[in-house]
Amino acid sequence: MKALLEALQPGEQDWVLAQAIDPARLPAHIAIIMDGNGRWAGRRLMPRVAGHKAGITPVRISVETCARLGVKVLTLYAFSVENWKRPRHEVETLWRLLRFYLNQELPDLQKNDIRLQAIGRLEALPAPVRRELDAAVEATANNRGLLVNLAINYGGRAEIVDAVNSILEMARLDGSVHSLKLDEELIATNLYTASCPDPDLLIRTSGEMRISNFLLWQIAYSELYVTETLWPDFTRTDLLQAVLEYQKRDRRYGGLSAAAADARAEAALFEVLPSRSR
Numbered sequence: 001m002k003a004l005l006e007a008l009q010p011g012e013q014d015w016v017l018a019q020a021i022d023p024a025r026l027p028a029h030i031a032i033i034m035d036g037n038g039r040w041a042g043r044r045l046m047p048r049v050a051g052h053k054a055g056i057t058p059v060r061i062s063v064e065t066c067a068r069l070g071v072k073v074l075t076l077y078a079f080s081v082e083n084w085k086r087p088r089h090e091v092e093t094l095w096r097l098l099r100f101y102l103n104q105e106l107p108d109l110q111k112n113d114i115r116l117q118a119i120g121r122l123e124a125l126p127a128p129v130r131r132e133l134d135a136a137v138e139a140t141a142n143n144r145g146l147l148v149n150l151a152i153n154y155g156g157r158a159e160i161v162d163a164v165n166s167i168l169e170m171a172r173l174d175g176s177v178h179s180l181k182l183d184e185e186l187i188a189t190n191l192y193t194a195s196c197p198d199p200d201l202l203i204r205t206s207g208e209m210r211i212s213n214f215l216l217w218q219i220a221y222s223e224l225y226v227t228e229t230l231w232p233d234f235t236r237t238d239l240l241q242a243v244l245e246y247q248k249r250d251r252r253y254g255g256l257s258a259a260a261a262d263a264r265a266e267a268a269l270f271e272v273l274p275s276r277s278r
């Protein structure tokens, strides 16, 4: 938080927004569905891949802003298991851009103590992409600042299937398969995101009101924030506004809000007091 304010000019719009953020109630984990690259390009009469290229800048901005804010985990949806349905040229360009991003950003990630992790069915990636991704993950493995999860060839259902299969495999190996009983903790600790808290805030750009197979298990109680902004136009201001909106939410998890619970406790106390002492 302090690091963010130091990077801003006092009085400028983002400084004012950052000042309004309560550092004690930051989302520990922000997840983003980076959507709208194709439409951004289409509106400029450019090919879709130009939108993907323009989508690199907001990735850099989001990583930097989360690191400076003190957010612990940022998960970015970069490529879904369904995105293979797109034209080959578009998919190949996405791989090229991923490699470009990794090469370009690695020094900055290191300098800022940022750890990179990839989540998804990575074995299906083209070999050179996989190699560079693994190398970047390995190179940043000991960093202790922000954790950035890149969701690549990721599907929420595929992740749950993979978790259950790895639980089954382990049980077969240790002979406990016949007495195996699943519970939420066992599934959660076998997801790709096992080491992370669930997202507190899920942002989707481009106005689409759907989840598109992202983090299905983990978003059970995430706060959703959808903005009309297309991903290539997403700025630090948009991210700070999302965090501010998040801080206005009353997270009840099916229970009662803290304020309502206090009021009820007070009312209950009033009820049990003998009428003479009221």
Ligand code: IPE
Binding pocket: 034, 035, 036, 037, 038, 039, 040, 078, 079, 080, 083, 094, 206, 231
């Ligand atoms: C998001 O932008 C990037 C990826 C899914 C890889 P889109 O490419 O989905 O852009 P729109 O939704 O067509 O505008």
Ligand code: IPE
Binding pocket: 033, 034, 035, 036, 077, 078, 079, 080, 083, 208, 210, 212
């Ligand atoms: C979700 O966006 C996937 C990523 C952002 C990587 P899509 O553009 O693929 O989702 P749909 O097709 O609109 O649901």
Ligand code: MG
Binding pocket: 035, 036, 037
């Ligand atoms: Mg899209």
